[in-house]
Amino acid sequence: MILLFCGLSGAGKSTLAEKVKDKLAAENIFAEIIDADVYRRCLFKDLGYSMEDRFENIRRLGFIANKFSSHNIITIVSAINPYDTIRRELISAYKNVRVVHIDCDVDELIRRDTKGLYKRAMLPEGHPDKLSNLTGINDPFEAPQNPDVYVNTHALGEKECTNKICSFILNSIVKEKYLYNTYTHVS
Numbered sequence: 001m002i003l004l005f006c007g008l009s010g011a012g013k014s015t016l017a018e019k020v021k022d023k024l025a026a027e028n029i030f031a032e033i034i035d036a037d038v039y040r041r042c043l044f045k046d047l048g049y050s051m052e053d054r055f056e057n058i059r060r061l062g063f064i065a066n067k068f069s070s071h072n073i074i075t076i077v078s079a080i081n082p083y084d085t086i087r088r089e090l091i092s093a094y095k096n097v098r099v100v101h102i103d104c105d106v107d108e109l110i111r112r113d114t115k116g117l118y119k120r121a122m123l124p125e126g127h128p129d130k131l132s133n134l135t136g137i138n139d140p141f142e143a144p145q146n147p148d149v150y151v152n153t154h155a156l157g158e159k160e161c162t163n164k165i166c167s168f169i170l171n172s173i174v175k176e177k178y179l180y181n182t183y184t185h186v187s
């Protein structure tokens with residue numbers, strides 16, 4: 001199964017991916033997280049934030065995710081993933097792709113602003129530090145219309161969000177008789 005965790009920067013994709021992974025590990029279910037921010041820094045240094053580059057980023061992440069997923073590893077792709085077209089492309093290309101919308105009100109994201117990106121995006125035009133294409137501020141985010149799971153991290157705490165996502169995964173495993181790997185957790 002490939003889970004596309006999509007949502008704006010700071011919404012909670014990475015936090016929830018780690019928590020979901022830990023909760024599944026407690027049930028001896030192995031999950032792999034493909035965090036776009038990490039892959040961009042290590043492997044995809046050639047990509048920026050134009051629509052074309054974002055499409056290419058998601059295509060590459062999807063390709064890698066499918067390698068893990070084809071070995072029956074629950075695979076979480078944590079990326080803003082703002083465009084419906086490319087999400088649909090992955091859904092058509094690979095088996096068992098599910099969309100998890102990690103939503104959060106923009107006002108709350110501006111308050112969190114853990115990376116200082118929102119502050120930079122809201123600087124006046126012409127300011128040398130202004131970020132010109134931050135998703136949700138001055139670049140589009142097409143919210144998934146029918147996500148398999150929806151959580152709003154302003155309305156729900158980390159634990160509630162984690163439980164909701166894990167319940168979906170565990171129910172899917174049962175329904176689809178998903179062959180999942182078990183492993184010995186080494187801390």
Ligand SMILES: Nc1ncnc2c1ncn2[C@@H]1O[C@H](COP(=O)(O)OS(=O)(=O)O)[C@@H](OP(=O)(O)O)[C@H]1O
Nearest residue numbers: 009010036037049054057079080081082133134135
């Ligand atoms: N202009 C702009 N827009 C969006 N995001 C920006 C931008 N510049 C830098 N960053 C940082 O890059 C991370 C988003 O990369 P993604 O690969 O998830 O984006 S995308 O799916 O290709 O749209 C995102 O990471 P997260 O905060 O984890 O979402 C940001 O830290």
Ligand SMILES: Nc1ncnc2c1ncn2[C@@H]1O[C@H](COP(=O)(O)OP(=O)(O)O)[C@@H](O)[C@H]1O
Nearest residue numbers: 008009010011012013014015153156157158161
């Ligand atoms: N319900 C929640 N779920 C996830 N993160 C939350 C929640 N409430 C507050 N947060 C905080 O929001 C921030 C989300 O950051 P992060 O997970 O890096 O977001 P993203 O990966 O989407 O950019 C963290 O500081 C986290 O502690």
